[in-house]
Amino acid sequence: MKKICLSIVMQIITTFTYAQSSEADKILGVWFSDKKHSKIEIFMSENKYFGKFVWGNEMFEKDGKTSRKDTENPNPKMRNKDRLGLVFLTNLKYEDGEYIGGTVYDPRKGRSANAKVKLKGNDKLELRAFIGVSIFGQTYTFTRVK
DSSP states (O other): OHHHHHHHHHHHHHHHHHHHHHHHGGGOEEEEETTSSEEEEEEEETTEEEEEEEEETTSBOTTSSSBOBOTTOSSGGGTTSBSTTOEEEEEEEEETTEEEEEEEEETTTTEEEEEEEEEETTTEEEEEEESSSTTSEEEEEEEEOO
């Protein structure tokens, strides 16, 4: 009898965990910026969500072949990294329908800010970058690449 009860409890826990993670995983995929000047990929690692640049009009030098570097990075050791593939969004956690507690990095300015993300339906993503309080920030909108 104990084995049956334990089995049922484990099944309920597994179902709940799967349902929550599948809801949270809706953010995964490739997204276009609202002005179509960059494309990002949201991926998961160790139960947190991250974003990296996979395409953009500021990823290459004027020759169109040479990758631009992260020259504005405050850490001199990071200034030789390519912008293409750069992980700019880090450590988002899914909580109550939002992705919170993350950091966003702008390689054009070499600055970081707090970040949170909301999904609007299945095809719109709003990234809020802010320092201190969320109302003092900027929102960037992305559309899912189909």
